[in-house]
Amino acid sequence: MIIAVDAMGGDAGPEMVLSGASLFADRNKNNQEYKNLQFHFYGDAPKIQSLLQGHPSINQISSVFHSDRIITSDTAPASAVRYGRQSQLAMALQSVVEGKANAVLSAGNTGAYMALAKVIFQPLEDLDRPALPAWIPTPKGQSLLLDVGANVTCTARRLAQFAVMGKVLVESQKGVRNPSIGILNIGSEDIKGSSVVQETLQILREIPGLNVHGFVEGHDITRGTTDVVVTDGFTGNVAIKAMEGTALLLKYFMKDAFTKGLPRKILGLFAKPAFKDIQQNSDPRLYNGATFLGLKHVAVKSHGGTDAIGFANAIGATAQALEHHLIENMTESLKTVPICV
């Protein structure tokens, strides 16, 4: 199993990426599944090589590939595509197409990564646009929300394809059998919403064996009403950021409440382990690593702001996608989506 890693992606740079890879290797050193794991790091080779000295646990299983054209968080998707095959990200993607690696992982620029992955990996047959999913914490575990940013407008058939791909991802990453599917809408009654969501429901209900719950509302995402919540990339992107914003606001109110005056501050000190639990439950690092869905190979996106722990989890998500034959299963499942309704 060879993972091609964009060593330059992410706000914290290559040291974070290498630390994450080290952490993953240390965690799994007795895991037989990963005994042939290798990393191919793409980016500024001299820099990566020198940093690798500080990570003996991965030094032996790592190769480094140099690129002069580095895609950063500021690179526009159009420029990224114009760089051709010269950038570290394009080289990493190309290596998978050429059979030199099995999957790509990057914490870099989502737009540029998605654009390149589409061009180099190519969408699965009969699928015009790939989707970007996100794992959302719920009291029951996690739900999968997609699309969260790749597709601004969506047809019903595209949403139905997203639903089916989401289902396969939940099966493969979480081991859930026949995950339930909800279509995000402004009400849960069957008569609500736009013609697109109405038609999506109709298409999904025609697919044999699919666990279609029906429409769900915004609050159902964090409630875990369904395993998969499907929506267009505009609504999904706004929803996930609105949820992140609300979590930040509540943490702000909590901080405010536990720092107002000395007695509260002392109480806050005693309550630290409890706050740590809350933080851990909603820790985005736990849910790091989103697979672009609908491409011919595995391309995983790590959160740009993550640290080594989060990046190690994204490596785990990449490895799991390969282990569970995500692409093959997805290809099979997509055949069940009818072309017309």
Place this chain on the structure above:
Amino acid sequence: MIIAVDAMGGDAGPEMVLSGASLFADRNKNNQEYKNLQFHFYGDAPKIQSLLQGHPSINQISSVFHSDRIITSDTAPASAVRYGRQSQLAMALQSVVEGKANAVLSAGNTGAYMALAKVIFQPLEDLDRPALPAWIPTPKGQSLLLDVGANVTCTARRLAQFAVMGKVLVESQKGVRNPSIGILNIGSEDIKGSSVVQETLQILREIPGLNVHGFVEGHDITRGTTDVVVTDGFTGNVAIKAMEGTALLLKYFMKDAFTKGLPRKILGLFAKPAFKDIQQNSDPRLYNGATFLGLKHVAVKSHGGTDAIGFANAIGATAQALEHHLIENMTESLKTVPICV
């Protein structure tokens, strides 16, 4: 100032409505602005009359109007319109058109209320659809998000009208001078998003004197980046419910963290006043009372699940809309939105 109140709306029924009215009257008994305030209650007259006995502070300033046809939370908007002028809500709205009252307030069924208000109050000239706004807590105070449910699809011009109406509401209810306006999008750069949001930005930038911030993202809503955040009713509805769901999830994690084992439970007891502060900061009752924007008269919607305190705040929002000549100001401001771009 006469407010026509739907006494039957809301999950908690007429006793909650009358208690809310009492509370408002008690709070404002020395307020000269409200010395001529009267309530007209519409609904099951014998029931309301008998409950009024328990509320001496409003007994003298209340009149009761009977209807046999009660619109409840289960009444479909189409049925509500079919009842004609016989329902308590239609009677209340009609009384404003006939000049017998100045504004309507209901905690009932949003869909039915909106449908009737549109038919009876009529949209302002040159405005095809009214919008439903919501107040969102931020560290700085509150921001206004609209539309949160009335309009599933929106043209750019309609979004521009919503932005202008939102601005007038923030001015009138919060006293903010020239509130800033953000258009909800999947990125804050000017080049991002659908053609509708692009065109909306273009229209708004052409309006002289308008404080147009540009695009904002989902997390900006609770951050208070702008005073007004404008979006279509589908995205707005999903966003507000996703935010509510996230707040509930974090409260669940908090409860979990402070009940795990005896020491944590004891700590939780000591922390009660701090939790109360957090609860108060994010208390939806503080933000209760959303004015339908774009109608020829004031129609205010209270949250259906509110209690007397929340309902009293919704009465306050109704009174403020009248005091600050909301409709007149909105009519003037809407004239600034160009017809074509």
